[in-house]
Amino acid sequence: MIALTLSEIASIVSGQMFDIPDPGRQVTGPVVIDSREVRPDGLFAAFQGEHVDGHDYAQRAVEAGAAAVLAARPVGVPAIVVEDVEAALGALARAVVGRLGATVVALTGSAGKTSTKDLIAQLLQRLAPTVWTPGSFNNEIGLPLTALTADEGTRHLVLEMGARGVGHIRYLAELTPPRIGAVLNVGAAHIGEFGSREQIALAKGELAEALxxxxxxxxxxxxxxxxxxxxxxxxxxxRTVLFGEAEDADVRAEDVRLTETGQPSFTLRTPTGCSGVTLRLYGEHHVSNALAAAAVAHELGMPVDEIAQALSEAGQLSRWRMEVTERSDGVTVVNDAYNANPDSMRAALRALAAMGGAPRANGGRTWAVLGRMAELGEESLAEHDAVGRLAVRLNVSKLVAVGGLEARWLDMGAKNEGSWGEESVHVSDAQAAIDLLRSELRPGDVVLVKASRSVGLERVALELLDSAGEGEVAGR
Incomplete structure (x- = not known):
């Protein structure tokens, strides 16, 4: 964070100082919400959670080197006390970003936000010092915490913005006003909360309005x-810049194809020229993500040849997103278990089918180990049925549907579409899936693991890797 005194911070957040012997002490370390992550001269923000109260860890935070605690009440150690810690955190982020002089790039969308953010970050850091959202730290707490890691040397701040309803992105954009904003897509993710794609578009479009x-x-x-x-x-x-495969897109992909291993290759065309790109990431859906990143980098002055080279060298920075690992016995595990919605599920299945089309030892098979997609509302069962049917149409060798009612609809959709017998199976939980796979996997097989984060299906992928010893991770 840029250096600020405790008295300056108190003024910014409209807080009162308690037990602070030196109001002129500078805060130069990060702002954190976990006392275990405190660094010397940092700031600990104490949040009241459902199960844990951060105020109980104030003493520990100060002993670890925190200059003070941002708190909702006096805690017996140096503290800046405010009415609302979350609002204060946002106010501090807004003040710091206003002093930075960095270009703020924000992005949102129903799918692909984190992968695209990772690509943008890897491109822009070639131009100048860049700070970006770690993982999916994209809400009203995670976003200001990310912004507060920027310092005087930061030139680009790349921020992922999520939304659970109308008004959320507008609020985030007020905290960290962007100059460049990218909207990736409007899909069915969280449609149960929003009610319709049109409502999702209303929320995502708040980023465009904020520019x-x-x-x-x-x-x-x-x-x-x-x-x-x-x-x-x-x-x-x-000013609007369009990206995509449409003929009128300012930044577009031509001659899109997949390599034998399922990695996209295309010609990147921009207003200033064109160049070839072959991504290290898996699945054709990453073409759109790469184009969005290319459009941002082009706007910030990166030549097209450098954009193409950077895209071709970029990997996945965030875990459990099409994370491809080949085991020593030749089985490939694709851990895409961080989250799932109908659009990302379809994209992952197509990527699996492409990977399975590559020449593989002993005629390897493709396995789709799938679980529940959350927050789909009334569309939930129909969407799960459709994903099961798509697995059949893509000639996925084996579908393992894991979990309760939604998983049964995945299984039923597959069987109704293809009259599958043993090719599709429903199991009760992750352990049952692990037991099945351990007994049936053979060299050359490719296993995709995907579900909403709440399902915890990453356990399947991690167990498969732990049981055989990890091989080389590709596409990262």
Whole structure:
């Protein structure tokens, strides 16, 4: 974080200082919400959680080197006390970002946010010091914490913005006002909470609305291939840059194809030229992600040849997102278990099918180990049925549906589509899936593991790797 005194922080957050012997002490370390992560001269923000109260760890945080605690009540150690710790954290982030002089790049979308954020970060750090969202730290607590890791040397701040309802992205954009905003897509993720794709588009489009006018440098990077995203050009005063495979896209992909191992290859065309790209990531859905990243980098002055080279060298920075590991016995495990929605599930299945099409030892098979997709509301059962049917259409060798009612619909959809017998099986939990796979996997097989985060299906992938010894991780 940029250096601020405790008295400056208290003024920014409208807080009162308690038990602070030196108001001029500078905070230069990070702001954290876990006392175990405190660093010398940092700030510990104490949150009241459902099961744990951060105020109980104030003493530990100060003993670990925290200059003070941002708290909702006096805690017997140096503290800045505020009415609302979350609001204070946001106010501090807003003040710090205002002093940085860095270009803030924000992105949102129903799917692909984290992968695209990772790509943008890897491109922009070639231009200048860059700070970006770790993992999916994209809410009203995670976003300001990320912003507060930036310092005087930071030139690019890349922030992923999530939303659970209308107004959320507007709030996040107020905390860290972006100059460049990218909207990737509008899908079915969280449709149970929003009610419709149109409502999702209303929420995602708040990013376009938050951008400064074109005369002030505002740029809206929009997906030309998604009608609901393309329409957001009417909701922004910023200059619009379209990306996609559409002929009128400013940054587009031509001659898209997949390598034998399922990695996308294409010609990247920009207003200043074109160059070839072969991604290290798996699945054709990453083409759109790469184009969004390329559009941002192009706007910030990176030449097209450098963009293409950087994209071709970029890996996945965040765990459990199409994380491909080949075991020593030739079995390939694809851990995509961080989250799932209908769009990302379809993309992952297509990637699995492409990977299974490559020449493999002993005629390897493709396995889709799938679990529940959460927050789909009334569409849930139909969407799970459709995913099961898609697995059949893509000639996936084996479907293992894990869990309760939704998993039964995955299994039933597959069997109804293809009259499958033993090719599709429903199991009760992750352990049952692990036992089945351990007994039946053979060299050359490719196993995709995917479900919503709440299912915890990453255990299957991790157990498969632990039981055989990890091999080389590809595409990272």
């Amino acid at each position: 400064p006018a074109a005369a002030e440098g505002g740029v809206a990077v929009l997906n030309a291939d998604d009608p609901l995203v393309r329409a957001m050009s009417s909701r922004t005063k910023a």
